[in-house]
Amino acid sequence: xxxxxxxxxxxxxxxxxxxxxxxxxxxxxxxxxxxxxxxxxxxxxxxxxxxxxxxxxxxxxxxxxxxxxxxxxxxxxxxxxxxxxxxxxxxxxxxxxxxxxxxxxxxxxxxxxxxxxxxxxxxxxxxxxxxxxxxxxxxxxxxxxxxxxxxxxxxxxxxxxxxxxxxxxxxxxxxxxxxxxxxxxxxxxxxxxxxxxxxxxxxxxxxxxxxxxxxxxxxxxxxxxxxxxxxxxxxxxxxxxxxxxxxxxxxxxxxxxxxxxxxxxxxxxxxxxxxxxxxxxxxxxxxxxxxxxxxxxxxxxxxxxxxxxxxxxxxxxxxxxxxxxxxxxx
Numbered sequence: 001x002x003x004x005x006x007x008x009x010x011x012x013x014x015x016x017x018x019x020x021x022x023x024x025x026x027x028x029x030x031x032x033x034x035x036x037x038x039x040x041x042x043x044x045x046x047x048x049x050x051x052x053x054x055x056x057x058x059x060x061x062x063x064x065x066x067x068x069x070x071x072x073x074x075x076x077x078x079x080x081x082x083x084x085x086x087x088x089x090x091x092x093x094x095x096x097x098x099x100x101x102x103x104x105x106x107x108x109x110x111x112x113x114x115x116x117x118x119x120x121x122x123x124x125x126x127x128x129x130x131x132x133x134x135x136x137x138x139x140x141x142x143x144x145x146x147x148x149x150x151x152x153x154x155x156x157x158x159x160x161x162x163x164x165x166x167x168x169x170x171x172x173x174x175x176x177x178x179x180x181x182x183x184x185x186x187x188x189x190x191x192x193x194x195x196x197x198x199x200x201x202x203x204x205x206x207x208x209x210x211x212x213x214x215x216x217x218x219x220x221x222x223x224x225x226x227x228x229x230x231x232x233x234x235x236x237x238x239x240x241x242x243x244x245x246x247x248x249x250x251x252x253x254x255x256x257x258x259x260x261x262x263x264x265x266x267x268x269x270x271x272x273x274x275x276x277x278x279x280x281x282x283x284x285x286x287x288x289x290x291x292x293x294x295x296x297x298x299x300x301x302x303x304x305x306x307x308x309x310x311x312x313x314x315x316x317x318x319x320x321x322x323x324x325x326x327x328x329x330x
Contacts, residue, residue, distance in 0.1 A: 007071025007251030011109040012055055013100045013141070014247075015093055016048030016116070018080040020214035027056065029107060031078040032099060034092040044084035046213060046220030051115050051240055052076055053212035055248035067210050067233055070248025073255070077107055082116070084219060090118060090129050097132040101139045110254050112136060113247040114165075115146040115240030117157040123194055127158035137164045142254070142262045144168060144247045146239035147200040148189035152281065155191035155199040163306055166266045167199045170206025170242040171276075171286050182286055183279050188239055190281030200283045201266070201302075202273050204249075206242030210235045249289050256293065266302035268292050 011029070019028055020043045031041040043049045056069040056076055079096040082088040093116070100109050114133070124130040137143050143165035148154060160167050170188040174181045184190075184203055193199055213221060213234040220234060227235045246269070253265060260268070272292050273285035 005252045005256050006073025007056070007248065007255050008073035009108060010071070010074045010111065010251040010254050011077055011107040012071070012074050012247055012251055013077040013079055013109050013112040014048060014052045014055075015079045015081050015096045015100075015112065015114055016051055017045040017082040017084070017086060018043035018048045018214075019052045019076060019078040020049045020212070027073075027075040028078050029075045030103075032080065032096070034079065034081045034096045034099070035083055035088060036092075037083055038080065041078060041080050043080075043214040044218060045082070045086050046215070046218035046234070047086055047115075047240065048078070048080065048082065049214035049218075050211040050220065050234065050236055051113060051244045052078070054209055054241055054244040055113065055251070067212075069211075070245060071251035071255075074111075074248070074251040075107070077103070077109060086219070088116070094128055094132040097136050100141060101136050104139055104141060109141055110258075111142045111144065111247050111250045113144050113244055114159065115238075115243045117146065117148045117160050119157070121156040122158070124158055124162045127162075130158040130162045133159040133162055134164050137262055140262065142166070142250050142265055144243050144250065146243040149187045149238055150189050151187050152189075153191040154189045155193055160189065160199060161193040163193065163195055163197050164303055166201050166246065166269060166302075167283075168239060168243040168246045169200035169203040169281060169283060170237070170239045171203035171282070172207050173205055175208065179274060179286070182274075182276055184276070184282050185237065188242075188281060190283075198283060200281075201270050202246070202283045202285065202287050203276070204242040204245040204287045206239055206245075207237040208235050209237065209241040209245075211241075246287055249287060249292070252289065253292055260299075261301075263301040263303050264299045267300045268295060270302055271300070
């Protein structure tokens with residue numbers, strides 16, 4: 001890490017089940033609820049807090065600070081679109097994305113983590129969620145998308161099938177410091193989208209990831225109680241966690257180099273990744289923060305040559321909204 005880079009000044013929006021911001025050192029600047037079925041922004045599930053904590057968490061003495069997030073200086077925007085069961089309507093996610101675009105300058109939202117995919121396959125051009133993601137991307141928000149947890153040839157679900165955002169699969173470090181044995185999790189989704197583009201773009205550590213437990217009665221603890229590591233912490237595996245690693249790295253890089261565009265940052269992440277020879281589904285390889293920060297060559301544009309999207313339009317109610325669940329990407 002470059003000395004002094006903590007993600008300070010960078011806004012990271014997290015669209016998920018909510019974020020438990022009870023910690024006194026919380027950097028959550030705004031909490032919004034887009035799921036009408038939920039009474040408040042409290043994270044009764046735990047997924048959103050875990051994802052956010054991996055990117056950002058900086059705890060106070062009350063929880064002893066045993067695990068620190070990748071970009072502890074970044075500030076978060078908690079955009080709750082998912083229920084305590086971990087499900088959301090695409091319409092709620094789109095509304096959250098639009099809020100992030102409208103408030104980008106106010107909170108300097110440069111990064112947005114979207115650790116979910118739809119449960120209905122289809123062309124990206126027929127997806128209002130993909131259109132909303134692209135709108136955020138072209139508004140200057142670096143959108144990080146989880147590829148999903150359903151294995152090979154399963155990349156046809158929005159927004160993981162979209163060519164513009166950076167799509168992240170789950171790498172497997174095998175619990176060693178030796179990069180030579182790195183691979184991907186067997187359930188990490190990969191394949192080709194309609195443009196015959198390989199997805200994911202990159203992979204990041206996505207197994208045995210420790211982060212914050214939102215509450216002792218959270219659904220995550222009820223279902224995975226054996227994964228509680230220390231009071232207030234739990235480990236999880238998934239492309240959701242891998243995506244949050246990339247979101248944290250993006251905040252660090254953008255603090256040091258705020259002049260970078262989304263396409264330039266994506267190009268850097270892809271072209272400096274550590275290749276995983278012979279590992280199908282790993283994209284360009286494992287993200288490499290040091291290589292990004294030490295890169296001295298000319299920076300390209302990751303999405304150069306892609307046509308600008310024709311944004312979906314029509315009267316309200318003309319779209320058939322499917323449901324969106326993080327559970328297939330976490």
